[in-house]
Structures are given as structure tokens and as C-alpha cells.
Amino acid sequence: MLTELDGNRLPEWITQAMTSGLRGISTFANALNSDYDAVEAGLSTPWNSxxxxxxxxxxxxxxxxxxxxxxxxxxxxxxxxx
The missing domain is CATH 1.10.287 (Helix Hairpins)
Known part of the structure; x- marks a missing residue:
């Protein structure tokens, strides 16, 4: 997702991360949901800071x-x- 700028796969990754049973990863995935639009745009656009x-x-x-x-x-x- 990061190297190919493929933000469309984000929902699938979040679902897998939340069901992984790893506390840190599932907490991180849950936090990504709180600002989903910004995260998807960051993974889909070629611009960076x-x-x-x-x-x-x-x-x-x-x-x-x-x-x-x-x-x-x-x-x-x-x-x-x-």
C-alpha cells in the first residue's frame, strides 16, 4: 500500500489488523478509522511533506x-x- 500508493486496500488491511489479536496493531487500526479520509488520501496521492x-x-x-x-x-x- 505504501510503496504502490494503493489506498483502496486500506479497509481490508484495517479489518485484518483489528482481528489479528495483536493489541498494539488493533489499537493502531482503530485509530486509523477515526480519520479515515485523511489516511486514505495520504496513501493514495503522490504528494508528501x-x-x-x-x-x-x-x-x-x-x-x-x-x-x-x-x-x-x-x-x-x-x-x-x-
Missing amino acids: GQVKGAVNRIKMLKRQMFGRADFHLLRTRVLLA
């Missing part, structure tokens, strides 16, 4: 490197120049 997450991760790394050493102005300059 990988680039945004990468940028946020880089900014957090710079912030951790500079912790206690500089103010917001220097952090902003480093982010813009990087």
Missing part, C-alpha cells in the same frame, strides 16, 4: 548548535545564508 520536514529539521539543527550563543538575528542570518 518531505521537503518541508527536511527544512524544519535543518533549522532545528542550527538552532540547537547555537543554543545560548546568539539571538534571533544571528539565527535568521545563518538560516538565510545556509
